[in-house]
Amino acid sequence: MESIRVEKVVKAFGETRALNGVTLEIRPGELFFLLGASGCGKSTLLRCIAGLETPTDGSIFFGDRDVTTMAPHKREAAMVFQSYALWPHLSVAKNISFGLEERRMPKEEIKRRVEEALAMVKLDGFGARSIDAMSGGQQQRVALARALVVRPKCLLLDEPLSNLDAQLRIEMRREIRRIVKEFGLTAIYVTHDQEEALAMADRMAILSRGVVEQLGTPEEVYRDPRTSGVAAFIGETNLCDGVIEKDAHGWAVRLGQLRLAARITHADWQPSDGQIAKVSMRPEALRIDPAGLIAAKVWEKVYLGQSIQYWVETAFGRLQVVEQNPHRIYAPGDALTLAIDAADVILLEK
Numbered sequence: 001m002e003s004i005r006v007e008k009v010v011k012a013f014g015e016t017r018a019l020n021g022v023t024l025e026i027r028p029g030e031l032f033f034l035l036g037a038s039g040c041g042k043s044t045l046l047r048c049i050a051g052l053e054t055p056t057d058g059s060i061f062f063g064d065r066d067v068t069t070m071a072p073h074k075r076e077a078a079m080v081f082q083s084y085a086l087w088p089h090l091s092v093a094k095n096i097s098f099g100l101e102e103r104r105m106p107k108e109e110i111k112r113r114v115e116e117a118l119a120m121v122k123l124d125g126f127g128a129r130s131i132d133a134m135s136g137g138q139q140q141r142v143a144l145a146r147a148l149v150v151r152p153k154c155l156l157l158d159e160p161l162s163n164l165d166a167q168l169r170i171e172m173r174r175e176i177r178r179i180v181k182e183f184g185l186t187a188i189y190v191t192h193d194q195e196e197a198l199a200m201a202d203r204m205a206i207l208s209r210g211v212v213e214q215l216g217t218p219e220e221v222y223r224d225p226r227t228s229g230v231a232a233f234i235g236e237t238n239l240c241d242g243v244i245e246k247d248a249h250g251w252a253v254r255l256g257q258l259r260l261a262a263r264i265t266h267a268d269w270q271p272s273d274g275q276i277a278k279v280s281m282r283p284e285a286l287r288i289d290p291a292g293l294i295a296a297k298v299w300e301k302v303y304l305g306q307s308i309q310y311w312v313e314t315a316f317g318r319l320q321v322v323e324q325n326p327h328r329i330y331a332p333g334d335a336l337t338l339a340i341d342a343a344d345v346i347l348l349e350k
Contacts, residue, residue, distance in 0.1 A: 022211065041211075051071060062154065227266075288321070289337060289338065294338040296312035299332060
């Protein structure tokens with residue numbers, strides 16, 4: 001296991017800064033995710049860590065080794081690409097063994113390692129198969145085996161599941177996490193899929209315009225977003241404008257005539273009474289309750305079996321509500337009231 005440190009890394013392409021002073025530390029054995037919208041800098045950062053790009057400024061360390069300008073093959077890291085980058089004219093075993101053959105290892109050692117790598121990804125006995133005869137999920141496993149066969153200390157994954165269907169993605173999520181933990185790898189995983197990150201990550205960094213907007217565990221980032229951008233990107237949320245009120249009991253927000261107790265997640269932000277703020281309320285945190293304070297009327301519903309998504313009209317805007325295991329189904333036009341706990345009403349700087 002090896003830690004990875006990124007210190008004040010800048011990457012410029014002409015006048016454009018893809019990375020603007022990024023600092024991160026990935027712990028040994030951690031499955032760490034880089035997330036963000038297209039163009040945020042996450043893939044550029046991964047390529048700098050892999051050695052496929054050289055930072056314009058800043059440093060990258062693998063453990064105590066400064067690898068900032070080191071060639072990719074000397075970093076003891078392996079990369080899995082979105083496209084898999086497999087050779088269709090070679091067998092599964094030949095695709096996996098390519099890196100070992102380049103290192104001129106003995107044939108018996110190569111054969112043993114390829115068999116071990118196939119077993120790691122549960123493809124025992126598939127070595128003689130043609131790549132064209134493999135399904136998308138199997139090809140993804142071959143790409144993983146090829147990365148693992150060189151016994152890297154770090155595994156770098158660039159949107160590796162984006163070409164798979166929904167069920168295969170779920171299966172491969174479990175498989176990748178199992179491999180990382182079972183074999184003690186430090187892994188960095190780039191994706192724009194929030195659900196993937198929430199399901200797999202030990203910690204994650206949300207990037208925006210080349211900087212880290214928030215860093216934390218999936219629970220911390222989801223429950224305690226520091227900005228409206230993070231709140232909207234990770235999962236779904238209702239965002240609206242409200243007026244901050246502060247009293248002896250803590251923070252509250254006024255939404256039209258309605259007043260709700262609330263909380264602040266950004267320790268460095270100290271708003272003033274009467275300030276306009278963004279208010280984040282997760283759809284699943286809102287619940288239909290006859291004693292609720294939020295009067296609403298159903299605008300639209302989507303039935304999903306174990307849950308129902310409602311879009312409701314309120315005096316301060318339209319909200320999404322997710323009700324789990326519903327006992328009653330409301331129809332468009334029905335009136336109802338909603339309740340929400342103060343811990344789920346998040347105030348964010350506008």
